[in-house]
Amino acid sequence: MPKPxxxxxxxxxxxxxxxxxxxxxxxxxxxxxxxxxxxxxRSGTKTGSISIRVNTKQDIxxxxxDYKCNETPINYRVQLVSAPSNLxxxxxxxxxxxxxxxxxxxxxLADTYxxxxxxxxxxxxxxxxxxxxxxxxxxxxxxxxxxxDLYSKLYARNFKKTYAGKPTKKxxxxxxxxxxVDNVELSAIDLLLK
Numbered sequence: 001m002p003k004p005x006x007x008x009x010x011x012x013x014x015x016x017x018x019x020x021x022x023x024x025x026x027x028x029x030x031x032x033x034x035x036x037x038x039x040x041x042r043s044g045t046k047t048g049s050i051s052i053r054v055n056t057k058q059d060i061x062x063x064x065x066d067y068k069c070n071e072t073p074i075n076y077r078v079q080l081v082s083a084p085s086n087l088x089x090x091x092x093x094x095x096x097x098x099x100x101x102x103x104x105x106x107x108x109l110a111d112t113y114x115x116x117x118x119x120x121x122x123x124x125x126x127x128x129x130x131x132x133x134x135x136x137x138x139x140x141x142x143x144x145x146x147x148x149d150l151y152s153k154l155y156a157r158n159f160k161k162t163y164a165g166k167p168t169k170k171x172x173x174x175x176x177x178x179x180x181v182d183n184v185e186l187s188a189i190d191l192l193l194k
Contacts (some may be wrong), residue, residue: 008124011117015040015109019093022063027054028093029082055082063095069112078107078114136155147181150174 017038022028024117025036033056037050045160048066068074078098082091093105097116107114117123130138153159154174161171 008122008129009120010126010129011108011123012126017052017063017065017095017107018113019095020107022054023093027052027063028056031057032056054080065114072112074112076113101126144181147178148179150181150190154178 011159021027027034027036033053035051035053035074037049037051039049048067050065052066053064055062055064060084062077064078066073066075068158068185076098079096080093081096081103082093094105095116097104097107097119099113099115099119099145102116102118104116105142106117108117109122110120111178127135154171159169159171162168
């Protein structure tokens, strides 16, 4: 008897709040209280927004979230913690998940609250839902179909090919992938497209 088909919730489709977003928009500067709005959109259509308040003045810094879910007002705080950077420059910020207590850099909204991804059951990343044959095909031919993106990245205006006279890891990775594209046999791609 075959396994019943399930439609898992995909982490890729969920609304998220990340430390990188807060840092990019200067919410994590020391000794400040800053408020703002986080909005999400898909294909140019706004899908949601929430009000946030970040307080780094307190002894225990926090992110306060204020939004409505199913017409129910929700307001709660997520603790922020920092740790010294392993590079010796500044600090690295983390959320402390209010449900699991885990440190994380991204919170997901799968039900009513923003939590660490491990707080949700039955959620997967899109790549985890793909079949073995699809993953094998993507491994073999994926670089061929993404070659335009690779060349765009390679010739982007601010892309650094070298640092201190040595090629960067990103540059070497792109070159390696482009060489894989050149080694793909066109007859195999023609069979795939038929």
